[in-house]
Amino acid sequence: MKYIKEVISNYSLTEKDIQNLIFMEKFMLEYADQFVDEFYDYMILKIQLPDSMTPDVIQKHQNMLKIWYKRFYEGKIDNKYLEYLVNIGNTHIKFHITQDMFNIMSNWVRQWFHEKIFQNVSDDIKRKELLFSMHKLMDINKDIISDAYYTTEIKKYSVFLSLRDFIISVSERIEFVTQIIILSFLIFLTISAAVYFLFDMVVLMKMKPDFFIIKALSSLLMIWVLSELLYTEINIIKGAKFKISTFVGVALIAFVRDLLIMTLEHTGSIEKLLFIILSITVLGLVYWLVTITETKDKPRR
Structure with a gap:
């Protein structure tokens, strides 16, 4: 798993980005229910959901999705948050949500966030600043969650990786x-x-x-x-x-x-x-x- 020092360095995450996320929280939280509903409308239209995604599992995933949405704009980016993202990746793998499915989801979420920021922020300079911060955190989320897929694939071919992970x-x-x-x-x-x-x-x-x-x-x-x-x-x-x-x-x-x-x-x-x-x-x-x-x-x- 990557750690906050490395992530901050790789993505040039600054205190200003954190402040921007907290600023967006004020209006983005109003759309939490709408986000979950439209997310699933799009996924059902675009993706053939695996058989493991039963109605009960879908309901749990919708609740998890709303929690993820709220945490995205909290501005609390630390090792605990990164560990939370890793768990999301592992949950996707558990229910047979493939890397391609996740990429489609991630792309839709990014566009949806982009549209809502445009609707709520009229000042061009401020809007550009907020979009930069949003895209940074989306890239971080995609990077960390995708690591779970890569790790699972590597484990199929390397018996030493589990031991290495344990030692680390x-x-x-x-x-x-x-x-x-x-x-x-x-x-x-x-x-x-x-x-x-x-x-x-x-x-x-x-x-x-x-x-x-x-x-x-x-x-x-x-x-x-x-x-x-x-x-x-x-x-x-x-x-x-x-x-x-x-x-x-x-x-x-x-x-x-x-x-x-x-x-x-x-x-x-x-x-x-x-x-x-x-x-x-x-x-x-x-x-x-x-x-x-x-x-x-x-x-x-």
């Missing part, structure tokens, strides 16, 4: 659990550091102002580092790209903190001081270069 599935679950553990640990550390900082302030208030300011700033830098790591971990779980700049920034802050403490306490040799200053300079340069690279890698809107 287990590995992904382990990775997810690991990410949750890391996230929980970061939450605990961040809260602990904030509480310690508040207690530390009571003691520091009795000291000299210069000592108080530098010591407090040093503690705040550590809290900032933890909160930045926490923010990065949350985004990674949500499907964002791994950012090297975050960890370079953490190392940079650590050296800045050491420099503040050395300046305050007047400890350490000249060699150590020069080493810290050189490290800050090098890390600052690396951070700048990495940030520029990551900015250029962002998908254009």
Whole structure:
């Protein structure tokens, strides 16, 4: 199964596309019942439905189709949504809906969506923007659902594919659990550091102002580092790209903190001081270069 990071990259899916889908939800939900009725009118006319599509199965499929329709415009595009699409593909295979049948269905749905957007949006620029976003998500839906067909065909010829899928599935679950553990640990550390900082302030208030300011700033830098790591971990779980700049920034802050403490306490040799200053300079340069690279890698809107 493909994952949200890959899908976002392949289809240049942006936050603006998500906002466009949510915008269309306002008027498209009015047509949910009409969509299901006209869908089946067209399918019965165009396709010889397999014998497995009994009246009870058709009724269940119509309910599933309405759910799919509503979820399409919710704007919640994540790994759970992709897994939902894979299940749709597997359900099609279970009831002998072929790849050709699915392609005909997908083509009709795209045209129907296109027509409704034209009917409800008069502004040419806005309409074009909405159509681009709709077509992106239709392509994603067709891609993910079609994968179920390809996987089924390959499994007929490869006994190793099932084992590979099992290993990948287990590995992904382990990775997810690991990410949750890391996230929980970061939450605990961040809260602990904030509480310690508040207690530390009571003691520091009795000291000299210069000592108080530098010591407090040093503690705040550590809290900032933890909160930045926490923010990065949350985004990674949500499907964002791994950012090297975050960890370079953490190392940079650590050296800045050491420099503040050395300046305050007047400890350490000249060699150590020069080493810290050189490290800050090098890390600052690396951070700048990495940030520029990551900015250029962002998908254009």
